[in-house]
Amino acid sequence: MPKFKGKSIVSLKDMEKKEILHLMKKAEEVKSGKLTQVLKGKVIASLFFEPSTRTRLSFESAVLGQGGSVFGFADPGASSAKKGETLSDTIKNVMGYCDAIVMRHFIEGAARRASEISSVPVVNGGDGANQHPTQTFLDLFTMLEKKGSLDGKVIGMMGDLKYGRTIHSLAMALTHFDVKLHFISPKELNIPDHYYDYLKAKKIEYVHSTLESCGKELDFLYCTRIQKERFYDPMEYEKVAGSYKIDKTSLEYLKPDTFIMHPLPRVDEIAVDVDDDPRAVYFEQAHNGVPVRAALLGLVTGTI
Numbered sequence: 001m002p003k004f005k006g007k008s009i010v011s012l013k014d015m016e017k018k019e020i021l022h023l024m025k026k027a028e029e030v031k032s033g034k035l036t037q038v039l040k041g042k043v044i045a046s047l048f049f050e051p052s053t054r055t056r057l058s059f060e061s062a063v064l065g066q067g068g069s070v071f072g073f074a075d076p077g078a079s080s081a082k083k084g085e086t087l088s089d090t091i092k093n094v095m096g097y098c099d100a101i102v103m104r105h106f107i108e109g110a111a112r113r114a115s116e117i118s119s120v121p122v123v124n125g126g127d128g129a130n131q132h133p134t135q136t137f138l139d140l141f142t143m144l145e146k147k148g149s150l151d152g153k154v155i156g157m158m159g160d161l162k163y164g165r166t167i168h169s170l171a172m173a174l175t176h177f178d179v180k181l182h183f184i185s186p187k188e189l190n191i192p193d194h195y196y197d198y199l200k201a202k203k204i205e206y207v208h209s210t211l212e213s214c215g216k217e218l219d220f221l222y223c224t225r226i227q228k229e230r231f232y233d234p235m236e237y238e239k240v241a242g243s244y245k246i247d248k249t250s251l252e253y254l255k256p257d258t259f260i261m262h263p264l265p266r267v268d269e270i271a272v273d274v275d276d277d278p279r280a281v282y283f284e285q286a287h288n289g290v291p292v293r294a295a296l297l298g299l300v301t302g303t304i
């Protein structure tokens with residue numbers, strides 16, 4: 001059985017397939033009610049240096065729903081970071097108050113740095129444009145719920161593949177399975193080169209496509225928002241803003257059983273009237289954040 005107790009969850013690079021599958025199993029047990037009170041007596045710190053709705057609130061719901069306690073901040077302006085305290089000093093203090101730290105930070109590598117300092121596990125809730133591992137776990141959980149397995153599946157990744165950390169983590173995770181990837185994005189938003197290198201090293205087939213050309217092949221279409229906040233030059237954002245959209249017309253390019261996923265929040269890349277289509281599973285996907293994050297915290301704190 002994989003050993004999770006005390007492990008920080010920073011990047012998909014650090015995750016073995018057997019660990020991912022074990023987490024999926026435990027998350028299913030939490031979701032079905034077979035496992036309950038998995039965080040009883042545990043205290044979790046929730047440090048969000050960047051805005052969040054789903055990640056922070058689903059972590060908090062997971063902790064409270066499983067008998068644990070959670071404290072922290074949603075706005076670094078309400079913490080001593082505002083007075084100039086370093087991340088290192090913040091972690092050295094907070095680790096003395098809790099059993100695990102969930103942290104989102106705008107700097108790539110901040111979660112890795114925190115994990116090197118902390119005496120308790122650090123769970124990366126997103127670090128800049130780098131990684132978002134817990135989003136990936138709930139994405140995989142949703143995919144497995146919908147299709148039963150990932151081997152042999154074809155996944156379209158659409159939108160901001162350059163700055164989208166959910167794309168980066170998911171692409172790395174999918175290398176553990178026999179999948180084919182279609183990248184659907186304006187060329188300015190292609191996935192960074194080192195991810196191509198990673199996919200090649202893992203012998204994962206990928207191709208650049210349009211939705212029209214690959215839609216009938218897809219088991220999942222994973223759409224993302226353009227990460228406006230990550231652009232250095234506003235003019236660069238203007239060039240790509242509104243360059244793709246899933247609407248009722250584009251649904252015709254998909255198979256009757258192509259599931260449409262999105263990490264959310266969306267801006268305008270999925271029309272609201274798509275929400276009623278039975279293939280649109282992004283809200284269900286977001287709700288899976290609760291059992292998946294509960295199971296992950298149970299594993300890293302050693303309760304399950």
Ligand code: CP
Nearest residue numbers: 052053054055263264
């Ligand atoms: N998917 C996701 O990370 O959403 P939030 O930014 O609202 O946490």
